[in-house]
Amino acid sequence: MSTDQPVTVEVGLGDRAYDILIGSGLLLRAGEEISRRLPGTRAAVVTDENVAAAHLDTLKAGLEKGGIQPTVITMPPGEKTKSFAHLEAVVDGILAARLERGDVVIALGGGVIGDLTGFAAGIVRRGMNFVQIPTSLLAQVDSSVGGKTGINSPRGKNLVGVFLQPKLVLADTEVLDTLPVREFRAGYAELAKYGLIDRPDLFAWLEANWEKVFAGGPERAQAIAEACRAKADVVARDEFETGDRALLNLGHTFGHALEAATQYDGARLVHGEGVAIGMALAHRFSSRLNLASPDDAARVEAHLSAVGLPWRMSDIPGDLPDAEALLAFITQDKKVSRGALTFILTRGVGQAFIAKDVPASEVLSFLRESHPVSRKAG
């Protein structure tokens, strides 16, 4: 265990401002960091069975050092846990522990646990204190900033939830060592996204240093901190997602369509991989629309490829539906106004923008050209 000082990113949201601490060994400092900010608090920890097996004892030891003996609520792992039934179970667990509004609910886990736990913390007694301890790279760079919490509905993902800013986020870079490499890579796609949105320097730095980020040196904490800062900037401009925050969807329109087209089968495509392909397609599509240089698209594709991420549709194992069907997944996901779609496009690396009038016909032509079947045929 390292004893390096963590990096602190302040998320400036007025009276909802909070710190993200990023570094190794933070699980063991959890009690100290929480009790410094929320003195005398009692706590519940919500986690899943896999994360509990790997990290719960360490966290409990860390909380103990701050005088906190938490109630532990353990959920099954997996996306299905983001449901009303599990929400009710977490809520009941918190109430059974007789926690009050000033007490704290701690999420120890990936995005699923963070989203579910934050939602529960936001509704028990109409809002308790919430602390996030994200244990996946994706959760550290994505859900740790922004205050979105929620569960899925049979009618769609993340359709039910609240905005709740945490009081503190502890991103322990050491726990990422236990992640399967494929999951780490998928999180890395979201990390690289922040460079592509509006931080060209970050993207260039990642091109030079990604191997160290994967290896787990101080560059890992540095990269995560930079991504959190980038997201915090966007969120501070648009906390409740009425405008600029849409930039965070770079790569997500194509990505979601591909996830849906593969029936959310994680064996074929996980979310971060969908985003990777989606980002490459968004750059290539922008180039096709003469908005950006083809060199930029090639540069993005090359980097994703270098780190081992999929970047084109043909990288997805198995057959895909045809271009018309993929377009239908896109239009299902969005309101289509007079045949025009909103997309996040780009003028080059770090120059993404919200394009509100993308003709569906252009999207369709592009999907046809990019489709593995067409490519083989052509």
Add this chain to the structure above:
Amino acid sequence: MSTDQPVTVEVGLGDRAYDILIGSGLLLRAGEEISRRLPGTRAAVVTDENVAAAHLDTLKAGLEKGGIQPTVITMPPGEKTKSFAHLEAVVDGILAARLERGDVVIALGGGVIGDLTGFAAGIVRRGMNFVQIPTSLLAQVDSSVGGKTGINSPRGKNLVGVFLQPKLVLADTEVLDTLPVREFRAGYAELAKYGLIDRPDLFAWLEANWEKVFAGGPERAQAIAEACRAKADVVARDEFETGDRALLNLGHTFGHALEAATQYDGARLVHGEGVAIGMALAHRFSSRLNLASPDDAARVEAHLSAVGLPWRMSDIPGDLPDAEALLAFITQDKKVSRGALTFILTRGVGQAFIAKDVPASEVLSFLRESHPVSRKAG
């Protein structure tokens, strides 16, 4: 149907400010009032079977006039509807109607429907527009101001929910004509409460005019407006219930204990009746502690009695648990710090205050004296 202009109460909560319109015939003006504030909106109406039978056709006609054809979601009547299962059903109904964040969810009903619907509106897509059309007097003077929404848990009432301010409240005084008189009276207890908290003029006015309020003249709208203004003032000072808002609990500590002691059996005691007895007891207890004159307690008792409300424990049909058991219900409801309890006490009509150090022993002695069995024995 009257065509009087409604009274408008503005609830000043910064960017969450909204209007309460109070008057007769407002159901028929709903479409106009909503579309003026939320142009082009689509809507879902959530109601219960009883209210739907009495008022849904009128509301639909009123919405139609504003070009709104709502999806209707009908729940069973009664407190049991404030559950996770019904919350999920309402959420699913809103999503099934494909409403977006800018669309509106309308609650047509009493407190149960208002609390449940507001909670659903607060979590679908992380917050939609919410309009309240309260159809009970209690809901018009209580839940229409304050932004508290929620459901019950097996571990207690209203333990799960969010704060969500509506965009508009339409308090149609005409719909109150269909209320059973016992329910109207129970709502009146909460109305009188605002006079007792900090509006002595309102209480005196009610003493002189309560019969007109019950009869349904312009005095009814006037009284409701005054109660809403009183509550809005308290809520504006303390939106998220960290201080002054506790004043709204006048009568509720004793009242909740009596509700619990009668197993929430509405045939014996409904919430507003518990509050009526609780308010009388709070005044009598304040007098016993030499905080207020016994004349004030007698005045409160006389008014509650005049309107036909219960005001003492012996007014509750059937046997009550003894004083020790009632105290246990009170301490169960609250955190007890070193034998001291927080109570809303008073220095006289319109002079309520938060007392944080009320000895449990004093409460017990008072309960013994006030208990019907002791009184009969004594």
